[in-house]
Amino acid sequence: MTATVTLGRIAGIRVGVHWSVLGIVAILAGLGIARWPDAIPGQPTAAYVVAALAGAALFLASLLAHELAHALVARRHGIPVDGITLWLLGGVARLRGEASTPAAEFRIAAVGPLASVVVAAVCGVLAWVSVLVALPPLVFAVLAFLSLINVVLALFNLVPAAPLDGGRILRSLLWAWRGDRYRAAVASARAGKVFGLALIALGGVWLLAAAGANGIWWILIGLFIVLVASVEEHQARTFAALSGLRxxxxxxxxxxxxxxxxxxxxxxxxxxxxxxxxxxxxxxxxxxxxxxxxxxxxxxxxxxxxxxxxxxxxxxxxxxxxxxxxxxxxxxxxxxxxxxxxxxxxxxxxxxxxxxxxxPSDISRIATLRGLSRSKSAGLFTGRGAGWP
Incomplete structure (x- = not known):
């Protein structure tokens, strides 16, 4: 995901936004403008608009904190970071390499949800303080919203399915247990495809039940997860086929x-x-x-x-x-x-x-030949076909 606009650098890491991030701003701001007048009546229209836009902007900042945590820990483990891009479905920290150990993989993956939990806790405390010092009720609403949505973000990312952080955590645990990072990556990617298909089905049921347009959102997220998980599974199989080659x-x-x-x-x-x-x-x-x-x-x-x-x-x-x-x-x-x-x-x-x-043709040729060789060996010695693992 390439940034449309570069915002600058944080700790030496380039930060940018893709034009599709406007979708998040529009959705969150629209929800705030539509619902907060009913929840907190009696405020000027401009106040609702400012609060909704502030909530959307601060949510993007919390996404940035999540991805920045990934990037900083990855860099501490010697993995170069090309940058961070915020887009329609969240954020992406572009890492130029893979973790060298299961422990490093675990730390890089787990720190993102942890950062979201920390942001949620900070916003929750600030919301409580805003009540104690009698700040306008919309301030409490924005902070409480940010606390809640960051808890949701952390829990969603902990689902053990690639490409979510939980999928990376699952991959690191399977890698440590079985000693094969590529088999672990395939298992995590397969879990991601199952989870993505479940989200698509959920979104479809939501739409058929006429429960609102939120079903479209779940379908989009599910399609994205299935697509990325499929790519990761293909890459893991390719890496497995190349393992041991010079x-x-x-x-x-x-x-x-x-x-x-x-x-x-x-x-x-x-x-x-x-x-x-x-x-x-x-x-x-x-x-x-x-x-x-x-x-x-x-x-x-x-x-x-x-x-x-x-x-x-x-x-x-x-x-x-x-x-x-x-x-x-x-x-x-x-x-x-x-x-x-x-x-x-x-x-x-x-x-x-x-x-x-x-x-790429050199790599594709040797990966194909290696894959065929492994499939033949599996059929001869285990009675299984080409299915792997």
């Missing part, structure tokens, strides 16, 4: 490379048409890698400038290209490859020299 097992060794001084015109007219690849390592005369040239980069330069533009000025620079070693664990470097700007491609470097290139 980059050298999947890479294309000694890839075709192009001289960085070659003009873009020569590349387009003479080199690219005669070769079948869509990406080429760019090197200097000594063979040192300078970047990665992909065909989609051609369109970034006007045609009349092709003859005078060298490839090393157009290609993805090395700072934007994931680089890995041939003996790196394939499953461990996969997140780095996916987080790059080169559509999953990476250069394999050893001793400063280019020894290979690794692409």
């Amino acid at each position: 980059v050298r097992d999947a890479m294309t060794p000694n890839p075709e490379r192009v001289d960085g001084a070659t003009s873009l015109a020569a590349f387009v007219d003479d080199l690219a048409p005669t070769r079948k690849h869509s990406a080429y390592p760019v090197v200097d005369p000594t063979g040192r890698p300078l970047g990665l040239m992909t065909l989609d980069r051609v369109g970034s330069v006007r045609r009349e400038r092709w003859p005078s533009t060298p490839l090393d000025a157009v290609a993805h620079a090395m700072t934007a290209v994931p680089t890995v070693g041939p003996d790196d664990e394939l499953a461990e470097v996969l997140p780095r490859l996916q987080d790059g700007r080169t559509d999953g491609r990476g250069l394999v470097v050893e001793g400063g020299g280019l020894v290979g290139i690794i692409t």
Whole structure:
């Protein structure tokens, strides 16, 4: 989830909002404006509007506290954090990596609901104080609302189903118990799909019973959970298939490379048409890698400038290209490859020299072959088919 607007940084972590966050503001503000005049009559219309907007804004702040807790603990465990984005269905802390131990996984997951509980407690105390010092009743209403909704947020996130925090906690416990993080991830993702389908069914029943439009909200949340859980299950199976493999097992060794001084015109007219690849390592005369040239980069330069533009000025620079070693664990470097700007491609470097290139098709091919091999072994020795675990 990419932020539409960047708000700034907190503790060095980039914070932004996606345009869909306006949906949360509209829903919460609308509920406040519609219901608070009945619950607390006699206030000016402007007061209800201000209180409703303040409640919505403070709820977003509590979502930010939840995600910031995840990000800070993840960073303490050595996991880089790209940023936090608030959007329609809550917030996302974008972590660039996975926890290295079940204990770290547990702490990163559990701190989010804990932060929501702390926010709920603080708001509850402030609501009580607002009554003691005789503040306007709408102040109490906003604080009590924030306390309640953060308790709900914490409880909902503790449901043991991916991608919720409870699913991460379940994954960490299964990982610690069974010693296999990927089997644990599959189990957590399956629980997520079941929970998501249950929410969709609940929303459907709600709509059919004409109990209001809230059913649509539950259906949307359920669809999101099913979608993300399905993606996580697929990723876990892929990681399991790659477990124990090295980059050298999947890479294309000694890839075709192009001289960085070659003009873009020569590349387009003479080199690219005669070769079948869509990406080429760019090197200097000594063979040192300078970047990665992909065909989609051609369109970034006007045609009349092709003859005078060298490839090393157009290609993805090395700072934007994931680089890995041939003996790196394939499953461990996969997140780095996916987080790059080169559509999953990476250069394999050893001793400063280019020894290979690794692409999504390389990984997909070896994962498929590994999966077929494991399925065959399971059928031969356990009497089971390809179902796993």
